[in-house]
Amino acid sequence: MTRYRGYLIDLDGTLYKGERVVPSGLGFVESLEERGLSYLYFTNNSLRRPEQVAEKLRGFGYPAKPEQVVTSAQATAAFLTETLGSPSVYAIGGEGLKAALSEAGCRLTDQSPQAVVMGLDPAFTYDKMKTACLAIRAGADFYGTNGDLMLPTDEGLLPGSGSLCAGVAAATGVQPRFIGKPERPIVEYGMRRLGTTPEETLIVGDNMMTDIRAGVDNGIDTLLVFGGVTSPEEYRNGTVRATYTVGDLKEWEFI
Template sequence: MNTQAWNYLTDMDGVLVHEEHMVAGADEFLAELRADGRPFLVLTNNSIYTPRDLRARLLASGLDVPEGAIWTSALATAKFLSWQRPNGTAFVIGEAGLTTALHQAGYVLTERSPDYVVLGETRTYSFSAITKAIRLINAGARFIATNPDATAPSLEGALPATGSVAALIERATGKQPYYVGKPNPLMMRSALSVLGAHSEDTVMIGDRMDTDVHAGIESGLRTILVLTGIATKDSAECYPYRPNMVLDSIADLLGHTGDPFGD
């Protein structure tokens, strides 16, 4: 294999930043990728923020990542829907990251007989909006969710996230959502499409076995698990699949991005 051809997909929370603080060495890692001309995308299942918002958040943590190098589950969802039904309509529960992505994809947001109900993440889930979503799905709207994450982290502790609210709506309607974000390989394939990269030449770096590593394996990518976020060495052993490499931190890749696996 050509060791000069590696492209990188990396999760954001737990890999590059942790509780709003930069993971030590993350800035040097990104600088090394840039210096070597290695294409990369920063991935996140969080659909709340636009790439511009996330760029500002990363800058505040000391990381300079261009908007074009950030790929969210909201962008992946909008891309998927534009493939499925160009210029369609949707009732959306979510924040600016999701509504902006759908608008840019040519979608009209409406409560009147939408093609889709699209559920994303928000810190202020509305009972009336959830009720409206249930009624629209019962009336025939197709159910899409940006990601299956049941909880989201906060400084005060876990918060209910998209997967939890999707479960509520599924229970009320009997209709399962189609999840676009990780671990759906669609998230990875859409990111590869943005990079113009192939799976056999791409590495996925993540801090979760159930989303990052799972999606990477199912997409045919090499996978690296770092222990600066959710996973531990012990918890990783509980899964029936393995990453190609387990590292304490992304800093352990410094000086090895050209040949991370020693091929």
């Protein structure tokens, strides 16, 4: 009898690292397929559309379809339309964020929006920051796709979505509501897409502060794999406890 019927699997640091595939990740997903278990690719990245994420995964050898991808952009768009109807939104972010918001029925505008949504934006400017601040001061709600302060890349640790939000929060005195891991909205959205209960779901990832906290804070079991962001030493010194830890995904027994 299999306990976990649905897997929410982190991408960068877990299934690949930068531009290199994690070989045991391929075996892991293959085993899920063979056992007929449900799974979704579960990422805080809001830059790319699901089709682009799936294409990148297929490039590494994963059997990824766009409908198997959950991004923080999609979770944010779903959260906004559930709570605000079809709101007008000023969005700072990449193509993935703007597409997700539009597809969910949000109207994108920089004129008197009901909500400001910030994700990672390599084309971020002072003018965008200014537009966001004036809208928030005029009463717009403030959302962040995800609170990650840093983005690990081959160039080094670059500013993440949460650091862009920090500047707007400082200038307005308003803290954003974050949607991505480890927050509840993306976890609930992921389970709804999987069609599983919390008891049947397992969150898999390499990052103690996003993947594992997403489980711990929302009552879902977790599998931490070392070799990505969180080292065994950091984990030992930390206070967040995963349900299971492995040094390599090939150790997992699909209980």
